[in-house]
Amino acid sequence: xxxxxxxxxxxxxIGVTVAVIAIAIVxxxxxxxxxxxxxxxxxxxxxxxxxVVSAFLREGWxxxxxxxxxxxxxxxNIDSYGGTFTVTHDIYxxxxxxxxxxxxxxxxxxxxxxxxxxxxxxxxxxxxGEYTVSAPTxxxxxxxxxxxTVYKSIIAILIYG
Numbered sequence: 001x002x003x004x005x006x007x008x009x010x011x012x013x014i015g016v017t018v019a020v021i022a023i024a025i026v027x028x029x030x031x032x033x034x035x036x037x038x039x040x041x042x043x044x045x046x047x048x049x050x051x052v053v054s055a056f057l058r059e060g061w062x063x064x065x066x067x068x069x070x071x072x073x074x075x076x077n078i079d080s081y082g083g084t085f086t087v088t089h090d091i092y093x094x095x096x097x098x099x100x101x102x103x104x105x106x107x108x109x110x111x112x113x114x115x116x117x118x119x120x121x122x123x124x125x126x127x128x129g130e131y132t133v134s135a136p137t138x139x140x141x142x143x144x145x146x147x148x149t150v151y152k153s154i155i156a157i158l159i160y161g
Contacts, residue, residue, distance in 0.1 A: 030151040039143050047135040048079040053112060057091070057129030059121075067123045073131050074114045077107040083136025089117040090130045098127060 053074040061067050071089035086104040090097060101117035121127055152160075 027154050030153045030156065032152050032154065032157065033149050034152050034157070035147055036150050037145060037147055039145050041141050042144050043139050043141050045137050045139050048077065048081055048083050048085075048138050050085065050107075050133065050135055051076050051078055052133065055131055057127070061123075065118075065120065067121055067125070069119045069121050069127055069129070071101075071117045071119070071129045071131060072114060073116075073133070074112060075107060075133060076112040077109055079138065080109050081136075081138040081140070082106060082108040082111075083138060085113070085115075085136060086134040087115040087117075088132045088134070089115075089119075090132075091119045091121075091127050092130065093121075093125060093127050 053076050055071075055073045057069055057071050059067065059069050069091060071091065073087050073089070075085055075087070077083075077085070084104055084106050086102060089101045089103065091099050098121075099119050101119070103115040103117055105113050105115065107113045119127075
């Protein structure tokens, strides 16, 4: 009978060991999927912010050029980044687009710059001016909330949440 008891003790010991290993696996191995939210800073590109302070078309005359019109656009860079701004000046007469000129220049953050383009026109020519501003592209950073699935153990969930 003593020998039979040893077999039962061995079976019991093996059973307890297997149960302890199984419990350890369930408790310590990361097998439970958990959704984790985290923030990350990432770069993105955008156009610089600006405001048009003034824009007008004025007529002028001098001995060398005769009659001419000047398109004048004043821009203030209200962004925290500087860059090269481009202004396209268009002048129209009764037949449509008469002429186009492009001016550009660097404007530091908070500064104001005036872009001017002269157009050779005729005396008493009826014209109107238009303009478009192309702001520089700047690389900025923003904080983005992201989600990912990680696997945690029961112990890790109990201890760290």
